[in-house]
Amino acid sequence: MRGFGHDGPSPWTDLERPPLDSAALRADLVVPGGLWTSLDVVTETGSTNSDLAARAKAGEPEAAVLVAESQNAGRGRLDRRWSAPPRSGLFLSLLLRPEGVPMERYGWLPILVGTAAAATLGRIGELEIGLKWPNDLQVVVDGTERKIGGILTELSGGAVIAGLGVNVTLRESELPVPAAASLALAGAKVTDRQTLLRSLLREFAELYGEWTAAAGDPHASGLLSAYTARCTTLGRPVRVLLPGARELTGEAVAVDGDGRLVVRTPDGTRHPVAAGDVVHVRPQVS
Template structure:
């Protein structure tokens, strides 16, 4: 899910085990799993289970194991701390305990052709950006493909990231969002948190409820359209929030290659279309994008 916390003992632990009290930092109270389940795991609803653990290596890995054991769609696993969280391109993600939202959800989009599964991380990003913009009252954008971004002091900084993985016939979608990190806790200077961005709401329970409800609605529309990004409205919703479109970019491609140009579109496969200086339009399916400042005139 994105990028660094002080390593802690690995393994899945619940609140009943001995260890540091979850109330040692009163600004970061623990999540109330029972209250979340009452609000979100409802008869006939999309979410089928919700568990909160004190610490684990990776919620994606744990939920993938449950998927292999036959867990149904709609399972949610939230960790108060992760010590082996992963982001795109195998980057590490960690943060102080209870300083953010670190979760994975189990999906079984059987109605959708496998070739459209690449839209799932984009769907998670749209749900997260929409929820945070509405609930936290902070404008959140999406750097292609799905890095959550906010502006602080005129600079674009990373708020969170998304990692989706296939596990048998299921998809596990992981999300990490920095909520209350202080400046001296940021893993890198280009990171951010909702608190540092001046969010009106940083209560993790409120944010999590909003996020899961938003995602369930978008996912239901997407699967009802067999994953079609046009018919479901997902492509348009993503383009509205994509901070990369219309920008000069440098794309670091696999094999130490580089592509320079202007990001002009998102195609039907979720790829970034880059127009090179000679006018060629090149679709990019994987790569690390750098937003380049335009040359002064």
């Protein structure tokens, strides 16, 4: 890994994509009484999740943040590869050791990250940003839902490593797939990554504090209601691709207390889904 921000010079010259100022971010966020204990920005790495996982195993304390200007081995959900041009987005991981939260509630952390990201990016960018279950960040571009980011969490060294990737300034020609988008393509009013990252980490710290204070209870902390208010999957016909090449088709009617998507099939049976790839199905017009 090579240092970046104020820790070293930039090897790139794209003036439309300035580097993050790591020293300024640390001054704003790594403060007495705050959540964050360290914040590092690197020029390039394979995966911020993998790097922080190794640090967790070595005993890294709670609330470390690792940001990369470029990742060459990033991973998404279901082990999909994920990449983007340098400095075109926010690529970061958080090391979390939720004190007082039972491990069975750790599954709420990716939902918490998604809720914080959607709230922050939507507010600052003046966009409607939704969450496709469980935590894909979506915007509507030209009448079509398109993905601008996603979250991957892993356990390592007794800690949760929460990775987040958001497309900020990707141009149409740079999109990895046609179903992707970026904040810029969606018409965001603000695409300055320094502003977005600082605000996102502050928003997450506030929600995380409420969640841990409630011992991870999604009801008492307000996380469940905050998430469902942004979940674009609820109330829609869906097809869920389940492990083992199985499928479930029905209406997404709820997210339960364990973060599972509840799908009601045509016979009225409610099926809680803990893991699966959701496809939003267009309702048939008669």
